[in-house]
Amino acid sequence: MEKIALCVSSLNGQWKAVALRRSAVGGQWECPEPVREFSAADAVIRESASRTRANGRGVAVVLSHAQLSHHVIEVPPAKGWALQQFLERRASSLKTYEGPAAWSAQPALPTRNGKSVLIHLCPQAALDQLASACRSAGLELVRVLPAPAVLAAQLRQLPLEKDEVALLAAETGGTTTVVVGRKDGQVCLARTILGTWDTHPEQLGINLARTIGYGEQQSGVVVRSVWLFGATASAHQGVMTSVLKRPVQISPVAPTPYYWAEQAGRLPAHDDGNLLTPEVVLAPHRRRLLTATGVILGLLFLASLGAAAYMETWRRNQLRALESLKAETARLQERKNEWQARYDELALKKDFVKVIKEDRLPPVAAWYLAYMGTALPDEMLLTDLRVARASNGWRVRMEGVMQPGTNPAVSLPPAQVFQTFSNRLATGPFRVQFQRCELGSPAASPAPPGLVRPRPPSDTNHFLMEGVMQ
Amino acid sequence: MNAGRRQFVHGVPRPFLQRTLVRVGMAVVLAACVVLAQWSYWARLKPVSQMFHNQTLFMSRLSEEVQQLQWRWDALDASKTEEQFEQARRMLFAGEQDQAGWQTQVVTQTLALAIEARPTLGVGESRRLGSNSYTIHPATVVFEPLPAPRQSNAPYNRLLLSLREIESIAKRVDLVELSATGRSNSLEQARAVFHLWSPERSAP
Numbered sequence: 222m223e224k225i226a227l228c229v230s231s232l233n234g235q236w237k238a239v240a241l242r243r244s245a246v247g248g249q250w251e252c253p254e255p256v257r258e259f260s261a262a263d264a265v266i267r268e269s270a271s272r273t274r275a276n277g278r279g280v281a282v283v284l285s286h287a288q289l290s291h292h293v294i295e296v297p298p299a300k301g302w303a304l305q306q307f308l309e310r311r312a313s314s315l316k317t318y319e320g321p322a323a324w325s326a327q328p329a330l331p332t333r334n335g336k337s338v339l340i341h342l343c344p345q346a347a348l349d350q351l352a353s354a355c356r357s358a359g360l361e362l363v364r365v366l367p368a369p370a371v372l373a374a375q376l377r378q379l380p381l382e383k384d385e386v387a388l389l390a391a392e393t394g395g396t397t398t399v400v401v402g403r404k405d406g407q408v409c410l411a412r413t414i415l416g417t418w419d420t421h422p423e424q425l426g427i428n429l430a431r432t433i434g435y436g437e438q439q440s441g442v443v444v445r446s447v448w449l450f451g452a453t454a455s456a457h458q459g460v461m462t463s464v465l466k467r468p469v470q471i472s473p474v475a476p477t478p479y480y481w482a483e484q485a486g487r488l489p490a491h492d493d494g495n496l497l498t499p500e501v502v503l504a505p506h507r508r509r510l511l512t513a514t515g516v517i518l519g520l521l522f523l524a525s526l527g528a529a530a531y532m533e534t535w536r537r538n539q540l541r542a543l544e545s546l547k548a549e550t551a552r553l554q555e556r557k558n559e560w561q562a563r564y565d566e567l568a569l570k571k572d573f574v575k576v577i578k579e580d581r582l583p584p585v586a587a588w589y590l591a592y593m594g595t596a597l598p599d600e601m602l603l604t605d606l607r608v609a610r611a612s613n614g615w616r617v618r619m620e621g622v623m624q625p626g627t628n629p630a631v632s633l634p635p636a637q638v639f640q641t642f643s644n645r646l647a648t649g650p651f652r653v654q655f656q657r658c659e660l661g662s663p664a665a666s667p668a669p670p671g672l673v674r675p676r677p678p679s680d681t682n683h684f685l686m687e688g689v690m691q
Numbered sequence: 692m693n694a695g696r697r698q699f700v701h702g703v704p705r706p707f708l709q710r711t712l713v714r715v716g717m718a719v720v721l722a723a724c725v726v727l728a729q730w731s732y733w734a735r736l737k738p739v740s741q742m743f744h745n746q747t748l749f750m751s752r753l754s755e756e757v758q759q760l761q762w763r764w765d766a767l768d769a770s771k772t773e774e775q776f777e778q779a780r781r782m783l784f785a786g787e788q789d790q791a792g793w794q795t796q797v798v799t800q801t802l803a804l805a806i807e808a809r810p811t812l813g814v815g816e817s818r819r820l821g822s823n824s825y826t827i828h829p830a831t832v833v834f835e836p837l838p839a840p841r842q843s844n845a846p847y848n849r850l851l852l853s854l855r856e857i858e859s860i861a862k863r864v865d866l867v868e869l870s871a872t873g874r875s876n877s878l879e880q881a882r883a884v885f886h887l888w889s890p891e892r893s894a895p
């Protein structure tokens with residue numbers, strides 16, 4: 222809410238303004254012309270601010286107006302929005318003019334039937350005009366208090382007993398505003414009476430007596446005292462006492478010329494009867510807050526968009542880089558494959574060379590045949606020799622006959638010669654492992670295909686040797 | 692107590708409704724900002740960054756492997772292997788003509804040593820050794836010594852010489868079997884089985 226700087230009392234056309242500076246009253250100004258319509262009040266407001274040298278934008282008004290009415294109504298035991306809706310409906314039904322009504326409510330004394338509130342009604346158009354005039358003057362209307370609300374607050378300052386009900390009347394610009402209530406500020410009746418004690422004291426006294434009677438009848442209370450507030454109130458105390466036939470006292474509150482205007486800024490905000498809704502009062506603040514929040518949100522959104530755009534750009538750059546990386550990777554993969562193929566080809570060739578050149582089978586059979594030329598003793602005649610490659614080495618088969626040596630004088634027995642020969646083969650360079658080694662009449666084995674086997678010359682000295690070379 | 696005049700929408704004051712809508716709108720905008728930023732990072736940027744990172748790692752590893760393959764390559768060894776490979780390739784029988792040439796050469800060379808050779812070529816058999824496949828044709832050669840002048844070697848020695856001559860032919864020929872029959876001081880007949888190596892089609 223804007224801080225209140227200019228306080229105005231608009232009491233049935235009487236316009237007074239004071240400036241508030243840190244709760245102290247500053248400049249004062251009273252408009253010489255009556256201000257009855259608010260449609261062209263912007264000039265008056267501007268002048269009020271100028272004359273009082275108000276330092277701020279908030280404007281508070283105490284209002285007493287012909288179309289401002291006050292009603293004490295009974296309310297159901299509801300709270301919150303339900304009560305608000307009820308009051309809205311009642312306000313619509315109570316208003317006596319065309320167009321919507323602005324209203325405010327204050328707690329009131331309970332009636333016989335239950336809870337009640339004091340409701341103030343004012344044409345919304347009048348408030349809108351006042352607010353518009355303030356805005357035109359570069360100010361913000363933050364508070365519009367009905368005059369009875371100020372008087373209800375003054376009840377707290379009267380020397381009343383607890384639960385004592387009193388009537389307080391005050392002169393408000395050609396009318397008399399009256400409240401009936403207790404010291405706690407709760408009222409059971411509020412009304413504005415045409416005329417003042419300065420103009421028609423007897424008539425006013427009668428109206429006050431009727432008001433007291435009506436209040437007592439409606440609320441079931443007894444009004445014990447009557448209090449008058451105003452600059453000329455003391456002059457009419459006697460008249461009022463005689464008309465009302467009960468003690469009439471003067472309010473102890475000092476009736477300064479700008480009392481009503483000052484109260485517009487000084488009255489506590491709680492249950493003050495402000496005719497402006499909190500939405501209207503807080504609207505400028507909310508607008509600023511909304512603007513600030515909107516700006517922050519906008520900045521945040523822009524930052525978010527910027528961040529998203531930055532990340533998207535980064536992503537696209539990375540995608541481009543990724544494409545080039547993939548191309549480079551494909552090129553590297555191709556080179557790797559080429560190199561791998563070269564290595565594979567080399568390995569294949571090495572394997573080929575190994576198989577063809579290095580793993581070539583040695584001519585063991587020919588070597589063995591050559592070895593027989595030196596190893597075979599003279600006493601042995603080899604008639605059949607077979608050397609064949611097998612899975613576990615070389616198979617050897619030798620068949621022949623024993624024969625007399627070249628020098629019979631030193632010749633050894635055939636068995637010994639045979640044994641010596643077989644030992645030589647077993648321990649010689651070929652390391653033949655014999656599986657069959659017989660000297661006698663071995664069974665003839667079939668000749669290999671294509672080879673004509675000679676018939677052995679003698680049967681008694683045959684030998685047969687079969688074995689394997691690793 | 693509050694002041695009026697208020698408008699109600701379905702029992703809810705219009706200002707409250709407006710404030711609530713504005714706050715909801717702000718919350719939505721705020722949430723949209725957060726969601727946009729998060730979505731941009733987690734759903735858009737992060738996966739691509741991860742892919743980029745993985746691709747970089749993969750490429751780095753690949754590059755290192757290629758470099759290692761390059762460094763490991765021994766050009767001298769490759770050249771030497773190539774030379775040996777060419778030699779080994781020439782040792783294989785290229786085809787039937789080559790095999791027939793070998794048979795002719797065997798007959799010619801043994802005849803010079805007074806040995807009659809009768810080669811017979813068998814049916815080839817496929818064999819896989821290491822990474823290569825070969826076709827191995829068995830060739831059976833029957834040797835019979837021919838009458839020779841006195842001063843010449845004995846048939847046994849001439850057979851050994853013949854075998855050595857055959858071995859010396861620059862071809863991949865394996866002697867896998869040798870049979871010989873004879874009498875006192877004389878070789879009557881010999882039979883040798885050779886394996887003649889040829890490349891298969893897929894061989895290098």
